[in-house]
Amino acid sequence: MLVREIMTAPALSVRADSDLEEGLKVLAEHRVTAIPVVDDEHRVIGILSEVDILRRAVEPDSRAHALPVAQSEPLPKTVGEIMTPDPKNTTEGTDVASLIDLFTHTSIKSLPVVRDDNQLVGIVSRSDVIRALWRDDEDLLDDLHSAFHDYGQTHWKITVDHGMVEVAGAGNATEREVAVAIARSVLGVRRVHVVEADQLA
Template structure:
């Protein structure tokens, strides 16, 4: 994979086990065990995702198998009681299904997973038709990107546009996903922007930015009062360094 941003379609699994709405209870259990997954999408006749059946949807049948629910349970767990009596995927499924578009970015998919606490998402096209499945581990694949690829992208897509005429050459080095940026620029106002954009490059683990601004001119400081001896250390002509780490 090259370039940023990648989309869900770049990392998703395209072979997906799915259920028809009429799939019977035992077939659902067999599929979950056979494919070692915790949930399966449910499709209509046009392969649109209409719901998801998870292990949690199946458990009420066992929970209420040998007991009659009391009044509190009937009042507060009506949904689970309905699932306990369900026979098909259409009756068991949670709907509408939580899905992600194939053209969504990996960051967008990660936010959906984090917000709803799910481990995988059915991937659909603009018509809601199932195209694949994406898991948490799929999203982490970007961190396997080669350091050389990250370095090239940061240099070309971030540093070159922001600092087209640096006072001294800007050096970008990447090791184990950590980007280190050094050099001297005419205006340090864009340094926070550079850090933010570098951090957004896929595969970046952290950013250590040590870009320095122009050196202070002694003639401009001539009229300033002398500093106390304990604060006068250092070279007055030294560069102003902006050090930022994400």
């Protein structure tokens, strides 16, 4: 499964000189956790996340404190004042499995998807991955049969159980690798196991 198959495109974006209210509105209205910040050439130069806003854009309410709240620095007015510059990004051809590793080991919830020279083409989030994995086994099996048919690989027996795919039949090592590659190309496949003919009951 590749990023281009699950990403949201085109991606919402804001400029660094955009009013912070505009960034807040986009996050709230579209219910996203982050939006890329782009320059005049639509290249990604930063990202505005919920965390960025929570850190800088809310002033303490004196009613909740026993003592007066100390004078704080002025609240930011533009996206560029609080965005995270030079964020991590990914490309359309990246394996989603590598994103899962990133999402599960960091606090990152979404990544801009870029092409040459950091041009924004989409965004991919943890929610996109979850939606891609949530597929009915019957629908998944239909897509697998279609994919194998398109590659002329109709001699394999395919079964699906909760997104786990078993491909059974005769074939040499190269043919088995091809079968695995075809199966993994289908959106929603979580794992592929090849059973050789002599292992069948």
